Amino acid sequence: MGRIFDRPLTRQLIGLAVLLIVWQAAANAGWLNPLYMPSPVKIGAALYALFAGGTIWPHLAATFAAALGGLAIGVIVGVILGAAAAILPVIAELLEPVMILLNAVPRVVLAPLFVIWLGIGLASKVALSFLLVAVLIFFTVYTGIRQVDRKLVERVITLGGGRGTLLREVYMPSVTAWVLGNLKVAVGFAFTGAVVGEFVAATKGLGYLLSFAQSTYNAALMLALVLVIMVFVLLIFIASEWLEKRLTRWRG
Amino acid sequence: MLRVTDLALSYGATPVLEGVGMEVEDGEFVSLVGPSGSGKSTILRAIIGLQAPSAGKVELGVAKDKIGFLFQDDALLPWRRAAENVALGLRLRGMAKADALARAEEWLGRLGLHGFGARYPRELSGGQRKRVALAQVLALEPQLLLMDEPFSALDAITRARLSQDLLKLVEDHRLSVLLVTHDLEEALALSDNVYLLSRGPKARIAGQYPVPIPRPRDIIKARTHPEFGPLLERIWQNLSREVVGEPGKDEQWAGFSIGL
Secondary structure, three states: HHHHHHHHHHHHHHHHHHHHHHHHHHHHHOOOOEEEOOOOOHHHHHHHHHOOOOHHHHHHHHHHHHHHHHHHHOOOOOOOHHHHHOOOHHHHHHHHHHHHHHHOOOOHHHHHHHHHHHHHOHHHHHHHHHHHHHHHHHHHHHEEEEEEEEHHHHHHHOOOOOOHHHHHHHHHHHHHHHHHHHHHHHHHHHHHHHHHHHHOOOOOOOOHHHHHHHOOOOHHHHHHHHHHHHHHHHHHHHHHHHHHHHHHHHHH | EEEEEEEEEEHHHHHHEEEEEEEEEOEEEEEEOOOOOOOOHHHHHHHHEEEOEEEEEEOOOOOOEEEEOOOOOOOOOOOOOOOHHHHHHHHHHOOHHHHHHHHHHHHHHHHHOOOOOOOHHHOHHHHHHHHHHHHHHOOOHHHEEEEOOOOOOOHHHHHHHHHHHHHHHHHHHHHHEEEEEOOOOOHHHHHOOOEEEOOOOOOOEEEEEEEOOOOOOOOHHHHHHHOOOHHHHHHHHHHHHHHOOOOOOOOHOOEEOOOO
């Protein structure tokens, strides 16, 4: 019996339970303004209503489509541009200032612009999510390739390897490892892009629901949505961690 | 097998080597000793073509693909298993994958790593990784072996055992070897001929010492040979003379080991 309490997870869950009980008790006692800080039970009810009525699904689907679409295109374009810049100095000269600029500003400021360019549909959300991911992956690949272990390169050359071998045996595995290492961050960025895009202007999506909850002063719905987003992003985190572990088993 | 004449080389405006000449006969084990940073590794890199000399000649008695190069670090591909690392050079020479892997396992076994082929480099000890790197080079059946302080990162016992195993393979296959090391004792125990490189910049060959200890050798017993001590002392004195009159340069010799 005592064993179970030795685990950090057990203690964390107990801590969470205590917090929820105190929170609920404070709400029941009337210490919290329900307009700002609804009780856990109210949030639970809002959460239940979202799923039981089935209203959440089209919104979840829209956010996931935007985030995963932006993530996929962002990774592909980021890898291609990063590799091109690392190989061709001309491309590096042209791209580096743009990327540094894009990296320096909070890229979400471009959200309203994308709405004007691409409309309030899915495209503007994919674009924002793509931009956030692509810049991150570009730097990952670009700096990664330039910092590839010279010793490995020379090793392969002295064994008789040419450019093709170097690409296959040294560069591709290195780049894959770096991109996978940043995948979790990229997933977070992709969802940020999608939700912020929806928040600015949309007819669907978790960000749209959030903005709706805000305009109707529905704090319970808002907190329920935050919870939904956290849970789903966490699930994708776990999936990308699994993928990273599987593909880079040599790292242990 | 290998002749270097009048080799000069600079990194940018800094001259590293000047007028370096040395020779490795067929089946001869030659060591090159010198202080850290004097340019020993640079000579090897120039021989293999990783660094372009500014003057001088490197004449090779073998084809480029019959030269094996063992680096100071065991630069194994971390994402490839031990056997795959060893098989890489064979695959690059056109051998089919299955044959290359079988040959790789054979060489790993010969170097005392039987059954370790499926491990990733991370799962091996420093000494084991060194053996994999050695198998990778020897599997290509080189005639000339160039080694850049290959055992410097290993502990004394691992180092002695690995040196002995390597020496046996070299003697059995009559390989020609050029070994770069800062360990004078190791150089004497292994070599037929020891070259001494002077302090840089503009390092040159400061001496050449034949080692009259018969083969096959045991690297521990070689140290008890009557010629070993006097020769060691002579080279050491010449090394010391190099340093005298160069105040502040003594730390360059800190990496030098001499058995007392």
